Amino acid sequence: MKDSDRPIGIFDSGLGGLTVFKELRSLLPGEDLIYFGDTARVPYGTKSAEAVLAFSKEISAFLLGKKIKLLLVACNTASSLALDEIRKISPVPVLGVIKPGAESALKAAPWGGTVLVTGTSATVNSRAYSRALAGSEKKVRVTEKACPLFVPLVEEGWCTKPAALIAAREYLAPFRGKADVLILGCTHYPLLKKVISRVMGPRTKIVDSARAAALGARQELVSRGLLNRSRRGRSEFIVSDAPARFSELAYKLLGIRAGKVAVKRF
């Protein structure tokens, strides 16, 4: 098999990474994509750095065993805490979602503007976005705010229910009108964009890393001569638990027809 014919591996703690998968599928129609969702251990964002690191390495080794040509960590928590360690065990390029998200925010922000990073507790505690945003010539000010209930709300399919708006107000009302840019620093959060935007008000631009991460992946493949343009790519979905529920929510929330979802238990 030619290197360019190999699949791309993508993983997330659950189904949030499907926002990245969807962008990737639309940008790279010729690629084979293998998506892994760690539904037995979701959520990652309230767990310790050690646990997230151990889970991420286990999944990466599993996907590397599938002869992938690129590994995309489509989970902000895992990208914040495990990217360097995954790179140590990976013979292929490993991309995360923090850098692309930070770059999108910097593009959208005015000089000296204010960027509010939202994410899981683990992502916020890691301060990975603050590091990625530091030192830019635009000299933005950065605040980070953990919103731990957003992932369970999305996993429950309640993206437009009153509870989602109330939770968004609880976390974000103090920042209304005070941020130029808000980063959706979790791949689940684009599904809550409407309520988040409503709480923040019209002045705040909302950016997410899904599109930017997918563009970065294409760029990486082009520069390494690994792009697969030859045919219609296949999509494969694997989860660590409850495949039927995954399949149902993938369709309900993102319109993705996952078909037969395989199970790999750790």
Place this chain on the structure above:
Amino acid sequence: MKDSDRPIGIFDSGLGGLTVFKELRSLLPGEDLIYFGDTARVPYGTKSAEAVLAFSKEISAFLLGKKIKLLLVACNTASSLALDEIRKISPVPVLGVIKPGAESALKAAPWGGTVLVTGTSATVNSRAYSRALAGSEKKVRVTEKACPLFVPLVEEGWCTKPAALIAAREYLAPFRGKADVLILGCTHYPLLKKVISRVMGPRTKIVDSARAAALGARQELVSRGLLNRSRRGRSEFIVSDAPARFSELAYKLLGIRAGKVAVKRF
């Protein structure tokens, strides 16, 4: 060591089982108690029966290795799905929380009354409460309703926040005034009793299994001559991840001073 001097083992998916621990500690001051919270894999309620069974057996084997004299499964999801299998591997008595909860509900219910069971998706899908309530001479009618967001709300410490009330309304408003008894069929739910009661209205009696399960455990020890009356019992807490967060929430939500919390990773 005399058999009666041995500790009691208790486990839950996270910190909800502490509601049972607290009742047990107050009823049985002389006993040594070992509590295990599976904080690396919480929540259980949205996961498959296979996953909950595998996790429960792993934890039971770990606690049995501590030479316990009784194992109390202080998690409704694990009690619904794993009790029979745990009993197969246990040389000591294994008690769950479904039977005590069902018995409390039957005591509280009028003849021909209506019982609403609330719980995680896994507990509700197992229909364990419906089976435990069936065939009683009071001939109660049983409805079950899954409330998957209640566990994340409690684990976030939002028991009295507006989001908790809104979520309770979303799940339970259709049952307002229509149930004689509501079973809090998850050990996390007693922490949301106030908002649940507000949504259900004054006519509905709210019962939980924590007190009943603790009374059942004492009865079991008495009948087997295993009660430890000799001294002040010790409490030991072990989790599979994030001990500091567990300790903080145990105090914030239940006033339990857990002290040094140990970590056992699987």
